[in-house]
Amino acid sequence: MAPSAFPETSFDHTETPNRPKILIPEKVSPDGLALLSPYFEIHQPKNLSAEDLLAQIPTYQALIIRSETKVTASVLAAATKLKVVARAGVGVDNVDVDAATKNGIIVVNSPSGNIVAAAEHTIALLMAVARNVPAGDRSLRNGGWERSKLIGTEVGGKTLGIIGLGKVGLKVARMGVGLGMKVVALDPYASPEIAAAANVSLVGKLEDLLPKADFLTIHTPLIASTLDLISTKELATMKKTAKILNVARGGVYNEQALLDALEAGTIAGAGLDVFTSEPPTPGSAAEALCRHPKVVATPHLGASTVEAQENVSLDVCAQVLSILNGGLPTSAVNAPLILPEEYRKLQPFVRLIEKMGSLYTQHYSSKAVTSRSVGGKRFELIYEGELASISNTRPLFAALVKGLTSAISDSGGRDVNIVNASLIAKEKGLIINETHTRESANLVYASLVTLRTTGRPGEQGQVISGYVSGRGIYISRLDRFNTSFVPEGTLLVLHNYDEPGKIGGVGGILGRHGINIKFMSVAENEALMILGVQGAVGKEVELELREEKGILDVSVVRL
Numbered sequence: 001m002a003p004s005a006f007p008e009t010s011f012d013h014t015e016t017p018n019r020p021k022i023l024i025p026e027k028v029s030p031d032g033l034a035l036l037s038p039y040f041e042i043h044q045p046k047n048l049s050a051e052d053l054l055a056q057i058p059t060y061q062a063l064i065i066r067s068e069t070k071v072t073a074s075v076l077a078a079a080t081k082l083k084v085v086a087r088a089g090v091g092v093d094n095v096d097v098d099a100a101t102k103n104g105i106i107v108v109n110s111p112s113g114n115i116v117a118a119a120e121h122t123i124a125l126l127m128a129v130a131r132n133v134p135a136g137d138r139s140l141r142n143g144g145w146e147r148s149k150l151i152g153t154e155v156g157g158k159t160l161g162i163i164g165l166g167k168v169g170l171k172v173a174r175m176g177v178g179l180g181m182k183v184v185a186l187d188p189y190a191s192p193e194i195a196a197a198a199n200v201s202l203v204g205k206l207e208d209l210l211p212k213a214d215f216l217t218i219h220t221p222l223i224a225s226t227l228d229l230i231s232t233k234e235l236a237t238m239k240k241t242a243k244i245l246n247v248a249r250g251g252v253y254n255e256q257a258l259l260d261a262l263e264a265g266t267i268a269g270a271g272l273d274v275f276t277s278e279p280p281t282p283g284s285a286a287e288a289l290c291r292h293p294k295v296v297a298t299p300h301l302g303a304s305t306v307e308a309q310e311n312v313s314l315d316v317c318a319q320v321l322s323i324l325n326g327g328l329p330t331s332a333v334n335a336p337l338i339l340p341e342e343y344r345k346l347q348p349f350v351r352l353i354e355k356m357g358s359l360y361t362q363h364y365s366s367k368a369v370t371s372r373s374v375g376g377k378r379f380e381l382i383y384e385g386e387l388a389s390i391s392n393t394r395p396l397f398a399a400l401v402k403g404l405t406s407a408i409s410d411s412g413g414r415d416v417n418i419v420n421a422s423l424i425a426k427e428k429g430l431i432i433n434e435t436h437t438r439e440s441a442n443l444v445y446a447s448l449v450t451l452r453t454t455g456r457p458g459e460q461g462q463v464i465s466g467y468v469s470g471r472g473i474y475i476s477r478l479d480r481f482n483t484s485f486v487p488e489g490t491l492l493v494l495h496n497y498d499e500p501g502k503i504g505g506v507g508g509i510l511g512r513h514g515i516n517i518k519f520m521s522v523a524e525n526e527a528l529m530i531l532g533v534q535g536a537v538g539k540e541v542e543l544e545l546r547e548e549k550g551i552l553d554v555s556v557v558r559l
C-alpha cells in the first residue's frame with residue numbers, strides 16, 4: 001500500500017518519555033514493525049498465557065495478533081488504554097468483535113494480504129491428497145519404494161466444488177480452472193458476473209454442489225451459519241471417491257463426522273490446514289484426523305509465506321500507526337470500510353471537523369453568555385460543495401463528536417473513534433444532524449463545512465465554518481465574523497469594542513508574560529481578534545486580558 005494513503009502523524013512520540021505501548025504476542029514480520037518502533041514501545045513476549053495477557057493488557061494502547069491469541073470479552077474489558085486490536089491476517093474469529101465495539105476498540109485486519117498464500121496452500125493440499133505426496137515421502141524415508149500402493153488421481157477434468165467464492169475462494173477457482181478442472185461454487189453473496197468471468201458455475205443449494213464434487217474446498221469464515229456446515233448428512237451425499245480440503249477454519253466441517261466418513265470409506269481423503277483447537281487437543285477428533293492415513297495435515301500454514309507475512313504486517317502496522325496518532329484505519333472490521341481514494345479525500349476534513357468541534361467547546365464554554373457544557377445540544381453539520389457528494393460521513397461525524405468531547409471527555413480516558421462515536425454522542429445527549437448541500441450559491445471554496453447550533457431558548461445560535469485548501473485546514477467563520485486562520489496550537493479569541501489601540505494593549509500584556517504572537521487575524525470590519533500564540537497562557541494572563549479596557553470577552557483555545 002502506498003505510504004501516501006496514510007495520514008501524516010499528528011503527534012511525534014519519539015521524544016515522549018513514556019511512549020505508548022504495543023503488545024505483540026505472536027510472530028509478526030519485522031517489515032511492518034519498523035513503521036512503529038520509532039514512535040512506540042514494542043513488547044513481543046513469547047508464549048504469553050491467557051492469564052498473563054489479561055494481567056498485562058491494561059498498560060497497552062495496541063495489540064497486534066495472528067490466529068493464536070484469544071482476545072476475549074474479559075481481555076477487552078481489562079484493556080482500559082487499548083485503542084486497536086490489529087489482526088495480521090484475515091480471520092477475526094479469535095477476537096470478540098462485539099465486546100471490542102462496546103468498549104470503543106477498533107478491530108482492524110488485513111483483508112487481502114495473505115489470500116494468494118491461502119489459495120496456493122489449498123492447491124498444494126489438493127495436489128498432495130490427489131497424488132499421495134506426503135505418503136510417498138514418508139515411505140521413502142522409511143526405506144520403502146511403494147509405487148502401486150500410492151496410485152493417485154488426476155485433478156484435470158475433475159470437478160472442484162467451492163463453498164465460499166470470496167477472495168480466497170475465487171483465487172482457488174481460477175487456479176482450479178488453470179489445472180483443467182470444472183469449477184462449481186456455492187456462495188449466496190457472490191456476483192454471478194464475476195463467477196461467469198472466472199468460468200465458475202454458481203449453484204444455489206448445497207444439494208446441487210456436493211454430489212458433483214470430486215474435490216470439495218471451503219472458503220467461508222467461521223460464523224454461526226457456517227459452523228458444522230458440512231456434517232454427517234452432507235458428507236453422505238458426496239461421492240465415495242471425493243476428497244475434502246479445508247484451509248478456512250476448523251469447525252466448518254464437523255471433525256467427528258469427517259473422521260467417521262474417512263473410517264467408513266464414504267469419503268476418500270482430506271487435506272486439512274485448520275482445526276477446531278490449534279494445536280489439536282489430545283484425544284480430540286482433530287488430533288485423530290491429523291494422524292489419519294487418508295489425511296494430509298499442515299499446522300495452519302495457509303498464510304505462512306514470506307510474502308504474505310510482509311503484506312499483512314505492513315497492512316496492519318500502518319493502520320495501528322494511523323489509529324494511535326488519531327487517524328483512520330483503512331480496514332476496520334467493526335466499522336464501515338473506507339476506501340483508500342475516499343480516505344485521502346476525507347482525511348483533511350476529519351482533521352478540520354475535529355478542530356471545529358474542539359474550538360466550539362473551548363470557545364463557547366468559556367463565554368459567560370452560554371452554557372458551560374455542550375451536552376444536550378443540537379448541532380447541524382452542513383457539508384457544502386464537493387464534500388456534499390460523500391456518502392460515508394461516519395468518520396466526519398466521529399471527528400465532530402471527538403472534537404466536541406475531547407476537552408470534556410469522561411469516557412474512561414478513551415478517545416472517541418468511528419466505532420463508539422454514536423454511542424458517546426448519545427450518552428452526552430448530543431444531537432447531530434448532517435446536511436448535504438450540493439448546490440450552494442456563492443460558494444468560494446470547493447467544499448465548506450459549517451457547524452451550527454440552534455441554541456437553547458434565550459440563547460443565540462453559534463456558527464463555525466471551515467474549509468480545506470491543499471492539505472491545509474482553515475477556519476473561515478466564527479460567529480458572524482468572516483476570518484481565516486489555521487486551527488492549530490494555542491489561540492486567543494478576543495472580542496473587543498471596535499476602537500483603535502486594542503492591538504497594542506493586548507500585545508503589551510502578552511509581551512510582559514513572554515508570550516510570542518505567531519499570527520494575528522483581525523476580522524474585517526468587526527471587533528474580533530484571533531491570535532496564534534506561543535508560550536504558556538495561564539489564568540493570570542487571561543484575567544489581565546479580560547480587564548484590559550475595551551475587551552469584552554476572551555477565550556483561550558488549545559487545538
Ligand SMILES: NC(=O)C1=CN([C@@H]2O[C@H](COP(=O)(O)OP(=O)(O)OC[C@H]3O[C@@H](n4cnc5c(N)ncnc54)[C@H](O)[C@@H]3O)[C@@H](O)[C@H]2O)C=CC1
Nearest residue numbers: 091118164165166167168187189219220221247248302303
Ligand atoms: N489457513 C489460513 O492460514 C488462512 C485462512 N483464511 C480463512 O479463509 C476464509 C476466507 O477468507 P476470504 O476469502 O479472505 O474471505 P471473504 O470474506 O473474501 O470470503 C468469504 C466468502 O464466504 C461466503 N460465505 C459466507 N457464508 C457462506 C455460506 N453459508 N455459504 C457459502 N458461502 C458463504 C461470503 O459470501 C464470502 O464471499 C476465512 O475464514 C479466513 O480466515 C484466510 C487466509 C489464510
Ligand SMILES: O=C(O)C(=O)COP(=O)(O)O
Nearest residue numbers: 066067088089090091303
Ligand atoms: O488470516 C487468516 O485468517 C489466517 O488464518 C492466517 O492465520 P495466521 O496469521 O497464520 O495465524
